Amino acid sequence: MNSQPHTWTSLLVRLGFKRKMRRKHSTSCGSRKLYFEHFEDRRMLAMFSVTNVIDALENTPAAVGTLRQAIFNANNTPGPDTITFSTNPADGLNGGTILLDVGLGQLFIADSVTIDASMLSSLIIDANDPDRNDPVPVAGNGIRDPDRMFAQYGLELNLVS
């Protein structure tokens, strides 16, 4: 004879119903300790976008969206930066030419920057200087020689194209 007392729950267990174990509320945290989840570092490159083919004096209203302004901003921002180009046909960059104003001086790159024109089929940066050689295409079928560009155009480019 089973000496255990018959209760409704023991009877149900014998009939094959699983007994739901009620979790004990414990004051100790056990193996499920509270902890702060470690998020990944917010490492992101500063992105500056070129949205027109104009060349204008940096930090003026006319310079908003120009390559010259994007380079200035990248120079002034710590760490590696990326300059991208608008693909909006209305902006005229895809297949267009950025004609640099000789009077404004060379583009000067002072900090690590990637000028990424890979989103365009073609783009030409024209130094607009008769003493220089041909304009430099930075996208499409063009020159990919950062050293040459640096030497001739004051540009140091890490082209991604």
Place this chain on the structure above:
Amino acid sequence: MRRTKIQFLRSFSMLVVMLSCPFAATQVNADILFESGTLGPTGVTWSDLSSQTVPGTNISSFAFNGVRFRLNQPVITTEIGGHFVAPTTGTFFGAIIALDDENDFPNSGDLSTSDVLGATLLTFPVSSAEVFGQLPLSLDSGWYALVFGSGLFGATADGGAVRNGVDIEDPAYIAFQPPRWSNLTSLFDNHRFVVKGTVVPEPSTIALVVFASLLSFWIRVRSS
């Protein structure tokens, strides 16, 4: 007779104290004469700046950054500085430059012109902090620029200015990148650039204090 002498000495000593008070207050405590923004949280690393986790601005041989400020009365500066950080410790320079007006820029990119009134070396911290360099200058009222950079005046290190404070009264930030100076856009705000020093009392203030002291002295002598 003896009592009169004591009272005279007491009044005279009070006069000396009253006269010396304004000067002592200005000479002992270096006040903040100008601050472009509040000091944000310190302890920021260069990695925080270069990863854009905390906003910053380059301070290097090719990127000078600064701010215009106006003095309403003559001052004697003692220190200039701000909130900076760099990947490794090293020196950078801070300079005060005289400007013609609120739209003027320094006359040279290499800061070799006579409008540069003085420069000092500061040391970049590797964990961001407010750092200062001594720069004693006597300045009249007018417009000036406070500029920080490297590659000049014996400074060799590159680093950055931390921009995690809040601008005070819309400061006019300026920057030099070859080949010219320009006004910074709002993209680069919230710097902490500081000028410390003492205000030189105006002649009218001194005269007023002397007059009041003499009057007090005269009343005391007469009443005794």
